[in-house]
Amino acid sequence: MADTGNGPQDSAKAKADALALAEQADAEAAEAEALAAAARARARAIKLRREAQAKADEEADAATADADEADESGDETAEAPEATETVETAEAGEPTDAAEPEPARRRLRAPNLAVALAIAAVVAICALLGVSGWMAWQHHNVVQERQRAAAYTATARQGVINLTSLDFNKAKEGVQRVLDSATGEFKDDFQRRAEDFESVVKDSKAVTEGSVAATAVESMNNDSAVVLVLANERITNIAGAKDQPRTFRFRVSVVHDGDQLKLSKVEFVL
């Protein structure tokens, strides 16, 4: 109600208020502007400070660099004599290095020759020992072969003596002796005729005494041999023979029968 009553006043007041508001707004704007300016100024100040700092650092670096440069140049001048010295010592050192290998080479060459001679000697010794071993082995084989030949010969000799030495009083034993020293073909053959043989010896009252006059190995291999045997026999019998000499030429084959040597074949050489 009052509003209506104070209409002009109200309008004036409103005007004033509006003005005040406007002024306030202006002021606020100004304040904001001021704040912004201040902020800008601060930022600028910071920026400036930074730049200043950077510049100062640069300058400081430059100064230290200058100082370093100055130092370096000073070092260079200081080092220059040293460098020449090292070069000189290097040059001086080289000839000594070059001179040193000479006696070293001389020292090396002598041991090389000695080592080569030693190796040659060792090789020669080994070769000679190898050859010696081989020759000894060969001789061992030859000796073994001779022993084998002797064994075959002894067997053939004893077999032929058994065959040519029979007594009618001991005919069975005589025949058995022959069979004991026989094997293979000869044993089969003799066994087949053993009874006839025995009776012939008994009937003729024969006493024969055989001896071997000569033997020779005709051929031989690892487990058999063929031996030529020349046997002389003296026979006494009922037909009138009294120590009558007879000569037989045998070709006897001797073989291994188990761990024994036996006659496998006995033939007359006609």
Place this chain on the structure above:
Amino acid sequence: MSADDETTPEVEPTEGVEIDAATDDKEKDSAVDETDKAADSADSSSAARRSLPAIPLIPAALMLGLLAAGLLAGWLYFTQYQPDKQTDDAVAQSVVNAARDGTVALLSYKPDTLNQDFAAAKSHLAGDFLNYYDQFTKEVVTPAAQTKGVTTTAQVAGAAVSELNPDKAVVLVFINQATTSKERPDPAMASSSAKVSLAKVHGEWLITKFDPL
């Protein structure tokens, strides 16, 4: 080109100078080295004198080993290997063949060719037996063979080595002989055996003895 030629000789003297300088340096250094070496050699010689018995030990051992190995090999060769080789199967075979051929030649003759037959036989003989055979055939066999017309042919039924040494051997020979004469035209067969001794004469096995058994 000429500029190069000119410049190169200029370089050479300087190089030469440098080389000279270098050699000078080397000489100096070598002189220094020599003095060093003298000192070294003095040291090393005294060291060598100290270890003198140690240094030739290996060479001496090697030389001794070489000598011993050589002596062993030589001894084995001359006492075992060579005799074995001289009495091996091949030699035995050649000895047997010599005995066979000699025996056949010795005991085979015809009245028409007596001189050739005996001459051939004598080429298989040596020593005293050669003289004996020569004399015997001339004085006994030739007259008898000529007057009686004796022809004899020998065959070897078997032969094998009984003894074998490098320079002599004994061969057992089984002989079959067929003999004919004017009186007995039918061949008379005779079998005999002999120990034939042979000797190696100038690399050839020749009969030196003929022992009938």
